[in-house]
């Protein structure tokens with residue numbers, strides 16, 4: 001069985017044990033690439049953007065492994081030079097879920113601005129022609145160092161609904177329960193051996209250890225009843241605003 005993994009630090013902990021023990025073939029890709037890999041049956045199971053899952057529910061089975069946060073997520077953010085949103089918000093080419101989440105948040109807050117889809121994923125590039133930038137994953141972690149965070153979308157969602165935000169959800173076309181069991185087992189191993197995983201990630205990515213600990217603790221990787229409610233609320237908002 002081939003298992004997809006987001007090419008982001010946010011997938012490092014849950015896959016650490018599987019990769020260390022070589023328990024499965026892992027294929028890394030961006031969230032958008034992952035959809036194509038799964039649909040073309042190049043892989044058997046993977047996290048995919050939750051918005052895409054909601055749009056194509058009948059095509060997929062879904063599982064417990066997810067990429068979520070109950071409050072601040074740190075890696076799905078709008079950044080700018082002056083800390084203001086401005087009129088033109090450039091949207092990273094990597095997102096499927098978060099751009100729709102941003103639409104919901106702006107509409108709920110009554111904020112009007114132009115969302116500009118970009119052919120770029122780094123804040124540096126997006127901010128050349130936009131006032132602010134929605135960035136995700138590792139590019140967001142990098143952007144935090146150089147720009148001001150205008151919004152953390154995990155935090156905004158929690159303020160709006162009281163629920164966690166599920167950004168990505170594991171899915172398959174054919175039955176892949178066995179893959180989900182493996183990743184959940186690996187996730188639990190990672191949480192139990194948190195220090196080893198953090199030390200290894202610091203070495204690999206050269207990120208500040210204190211920040212990494214905070215980041216890994218903020219991420220939720222296993223669906224529970226609160227995440228289910230969060231996902232349902234997101235689906236309802238998206239329907240209300242005709243995004244789905």
Ligand SMILES: C=C(O[C@@H]1C=C(C(=O)O)C=C[C@H]1O)C(=O)O
Pocket residue numbers: 006008010031048049050067068073075076094095096097098099136137138167168
């Ligand atoms: C939590 C994150 O959310 C990501 C956001 C996605 C999207 O906007 O489509 C897809 C997958 C998630 O990994 C992140 O980028 O760190």
